[in-house]
Amino acid sequence: xxxxxxxxxxxxxxxxxxxxxxxxxxxxxxxxxxxxxxxxxxxxxxxxxxxxxxxxxxxxxxxxxxxxxxxxxxxxxxxxxxxxxxxxxxxxxxxxxxxxxxxxxxxxxxxxxxxxxxxxxxxxxxxxxxxxxxxxxxxxxxxxxxxxxxxxxxxxxxxxxxxxxxxxxxxxxxxxxxxxxxxxxxxxxxxxxxxxxxxxxxxxxxxxxxxxxxxxxxxxxxxxxxxxxxxxxxxxxxxxxxxxxxxxxxxxxxxxxxxxxxxxxxxxxxxxxxxxxxxxxxxxxxxxxxxxxxxxxxxxxxxxxxxxxxxxxxxxxxxxxxxxxxx
Amino acid sequence: xxxxxxxxxxxxxxxxxxxxxxxxxxxxxxxxxxxxxxxxxxxxxxxxxxxxxxxxxxxxxxxxxxxxxxxxxxxxxxxxxxxxxxxxxxxxxxxxxxxxxxxxxxxxxxxxxxxxxxxxxxxxxxxxxxxxxxxxxxxxxxxxxxxxxxxxxxxxxxxxxxxxxxxxxxxxxxxxxxxxxxxxxxxxxxxxxxxxxxxxxxxxxxxxxxxxxxxxxxxxxxxxxxxxxxxxxxxxxxxxxxxxxxxxxxxxxxxxxxxxxxxxxxxxxxxxxxxxxxxxxxxxxxxxxxxxxxxxxxxxxxxxxxxxxxxxxxxxxxxxxxxxxxx
Numbered sequence: 001x002x003x004x005x006x007x008x009x010x011x012x013x014x015x016x017x018x019x020x021x022x023x024x025x026x027x028x029x030x031x032x033x034x035x036x037x038x039x040x041x042x043x044x045x046x047x048x049x050x051x052x053x054x055x056x057x058x059x060x061x062x063x064x065x066x067x068x069x070x071x072x073x074x075x076x077x078x079x080x081x082x083x084x085x086x087x088x089x090x091x092x093x094x095x096x097x098x099x100x101x102x103x104x105x106x107x108x109x110x111x112x113x114x115x116x117x118x119x120x121x122x123x124x125x126x127x128x129x130x131x132x133x134x135x136x137x138x139x140x141x142x143x144x145x146x147x148x149x150x151x152x153x154x155x156x157x158x159x160x161x162x163x164x165x166x167x168x169x170x171x172x173x174x175x176x177x178x179x180x181x182x183x184x185x186x187x188x189x190x191x192x193x194x195x196x197x198x199x200x201x202x203x204x205x206x207x208x209x210x211x212x213x214x215x216x217x218x219x220x221x222x223x224x225x226x227x228x229x230x231x232x233x234x235x236x237x238x239x240x241x242x243x244x245x246x247x248x249x250x251x252x253x254x255x256x257x258x259x260x261x262x263x264x265x266x267x268x269x270x271x272x273x274x275x276x277x278x279x280x281x282x283x284x285x286x287x288x289x290x291x292x293x294x295x296x297x298x299x300x301x302x303x304x305x306x307x308x309x310x311x312x313x314x315x316x317x318x319x320x321x322x323x324x325x326x327x
Numbered sequence: 328x329x330x331x332x333x334x335x336x337x338x339x340x341x342x343x344x345x346x347x348x349x350x351x352x353x354x355x356x357x358x359x360x361x362x363x364x365x366x367x368x369x370x371x372x373x374x375x376x377x378x379x380x381x382x383x384x385x386x387x388x389x390x391x392x393x394x395x396x397x398x399x400x401x402x403x404x405x406x407x408x409x410x411x412x413x414x415x416x417x418x419x420x421x422x423x424x425x426x427x428x429x430x431x432x433x434x435x436x437x438x439x440x441x442x443x444x445x446x447x448x449x450x451x452x453x454x455x456x457x458x459x460x461x462x463x464x465x466x467x468x469x470x471x472x473x474x475x476x477x478x479x480x481x482x483x484x485x486x487x488x489x490x491x492x493x494x495x496x497x498x499x500x501x502x503x504x505x506x507x508x509x510x511x512x513x514x515x516x517x518x519x520x521x522x523x524x525x526x527x528x529x530x531x532x533x534x535x536x537x538x539x540x541x542x543x544x545x546x547x548x549x550x551x552x553x554x555x556x557x558x559x560x561x562x563x564x565x566x567x568x569x570x571x572x573x574x575x576x577x578x579x580x581x582x583x584x585x586x587x588x589x590x591x592x593x594x595x596x597x598x599x600x601x602x603x604x605x606x607x608x609x610x611x612x613x614x615x616x617x618x619x620x621x622x623x624x625x626x627x628x629x630x631x632x633x634x635x636x637x638x639x640x641x642x643x644x645x646x647x648x649x650x651x652x653x654x
Contacts, residue, residue: 019585023466044587099650119654126460126595128654129638133453135653136614136641137607139350258346258610260371264602266610268453271598275591280464283585283593287463307639307649311456314463322634323426326462327446327455 002028003293004061005286008052008082009068010034010041012153012246013091016282017066018044024286026316030062059085063296064289066090068282070157076101083108083116083303087296089288091121091281093154096222098124098305106303115296116303120288121281122272123147125306127252130270132307134254138266141256144182146195148172150248153277158223159200162216164208167236169243171199174250185255185265197228201243203236248277287314329355330620331388332613335379335409336395337361337368339480339573340418343609344393345371351613353643357389386412390623391616394418395609397484403428410435410443410630414623416615418448418608420481423549425451425632433630442623443630447615448608449599450474452633454579457597459634461581465593468583471509473522475499477575480604485550486527489543491535494563496570498526501577512582512592524555528570530563575604614641 005021007014010032021029022045031048034041038049050058055065065086069075075092082088083105092101098119105116119125127145134143152172159168178195181188200217204210214231217224251271258264274280288306291313295304312322330353334344337359348356349372358375361368365376377385382392392413396402402419409415410432419428425446432443446452454472461470479499486495505522508515527544531537541558544551578598585591601607615633618640622631639649 016585019587023585095654098654099647102650124654126464129460130597131653132638132642132649133456136617136638136643137453137610139610139643258343258350258603258606260346264606265600266602266607267600269596269598269600270457271596273592273594273596275593276585279585279591280593283464283466290463305650305654307654308637310635310637311459311463312634315459316463316466320426322459323429323632326458327422327425327451327632327634 002026003290004028004030004063005289006030006033006055006058006062006065006086007068008033008055008065008078009074010043010049011068012278013282014068015044016276016279017068017285018047019279020283020286023283024290024316026290027286030058055082056085062086064089064292066285066289071154072158072161076104079116079118080104080108083114084111085114087114087292088116089120089285089292090118091125091285092119093121093124094222095124102303102305109302113301115292115301117288117292117305117309118303119305121284122274123250125281125284126272127250127270129306130252130268131254134252134268134270138254138256138258138268140258140262141254141266142187143252143254144190144195145250145252146174146179147250148174148196148248150250150274151243151246151277152248153246155198155223158220159202159217162213164205164213166203166205167239168200168202169239170201173197173199179251182253182255183267183269185267187255192226193228197230198224200229200231201239202231202233203239204233245275246277247275249273290314290316329353330617331355331357331390332616333357333360333382333385333389333392333413334395335360335382335392335405336401337370337376338395339605340609341395342371343603343606344395344612345374346606347610347613350610351617351643353617354613357385382409383412389413391416391619393612393616398481399485399488403431406443406445407431407435410441411438412441414441414619415443416447416612416619417445418452418612419446420448420451421549422451429630429632436629440628442619442628444615444619444632444636445630446632448611449601450577452608452611453599454577454597456633457579458581461579461595465581465583465585465595467585467589468581468593469514470579470581471517471522472577472579473501473506474577475501475523475575477577477601478570478573478604479575480573482525482550485547486529486544489540491532491540493530493532494566495527495529496566497528500524500526506578509580509582510594510596512594514582519553520555524557525551527556527558528561528566529558530566531560572602573604574602575607576600617641617643
């Protein structure tokens, strides 16, 4: 009764999902689906590789399809298409467009009564949960999300899609004085650009117009336009040497008050320190696949997010084990 | 369409619930139920006081009853009785007895199809959620819960129930070297008494047998028997002056690895710094009452814990607001 997982897209995130499935004894990875020639793709653990276009022939073989494409162009198209025939999980992370994405995926799930969970990962995802729980239990308060220091894959991908860019890495960096003020319970008002800066390391193609690339980065809506952004052009060699990893992290802080005279301060802090952003995101997606499988088994169809999932559905432990050992 | 809340028991926790309800515009506190003479009880916000025995006449007036008694003797009896006729929330926190409590409350809810949520608060409660989410997303890892430094109400209450004790405060204190080892990702094996110590400040009645009181504290199962415990006998005056507050806090840390060679470390840390343990616990109970109300409206009856609650049910925000602003 293993949960059969399909992996749609095979970059860093797809490889992370493949490895994460191996850590969960109640799941099996059926295979990877790629738009490349399957013969050219070698998986980490030797699972089969199929052509993406053949996925729809395998609806009977897969319980949950985990989509591992990018949010900029892949997921807005792929998730609604696949949610017509599969239970799906994705990591769509363009915050401003989540309502539209949920609406599109919801409509797709309704065709055959499938279950989808979108915008999973750590932000949106685990950080969203931290914001929700913090606000629910401390309504008289404020919350703050700080990212980094770390590489944002979404932002790096967005730079790579610009014409003339060979490769790129983007670091999100929290501003230390802002973090200190928030942890002390001062509840400061902080605009987006007063909490973080964005630092970009970009490899330009030979002869590319660097001024245009820099302008396109700095004015990109949702991704960079609202932030202080620094762009460094470096060689491919330097990028690989100094910026090879994908670390990330951050904190969500809820600071609130209670009491007759609001005299009692409370600070809730949820923090992540991640050596590999993609592998941690993948681990969240895999836990979500378990929840999607269970919700679908119970006839709970439609487009969900982590905010809709009873936490116990994410865990391999039985209710008895949870009550006895974990609660 | 305000959610009508009853408050059963009126000590620190009951007062905290009364104040927390005021922070939530979708709720109204109907009144306090006490075993004392109602005429002798003055509420913080002027809400009515009823005799506990009259609660069952008010089943039509209350949507959710929040139980604010202690775990040692009150809740094991009261929650099952009240769950027959009311939707209820409690903060039962004797970890070893949670499965039995859930079973008793479940049976009670089945009489009239009521909804109960037990063992809410911060541990069990928010910390249980942190343990569950951490374990679900990092299965190849370990988790650690540290409490304090802070006053444990449950442990202080347990001391106060001992014959000859006038009043008492118990501090739970994390051992710093253990905390440092865990945060560094060393994943040490730590026995219960290698993570914390317990320090008790006790006011004995005149002529009471202090040696017997100290022995009863140190051998009390579930509460003290497994810990290094220090007992100080002090005057009532000193207790009020130096140990008047109810601060608490702690952290849940999940440390795990991913990657082809388990080469990537990840550390998740959920931390609380609370000026008032009772008021924070009360704030959690009130958010849970909202979830209980919604689950009951949907016909979802039975005995739940926070692990069973879709997070969105705790929030006053609509699904549209959550997707647009919080996810």
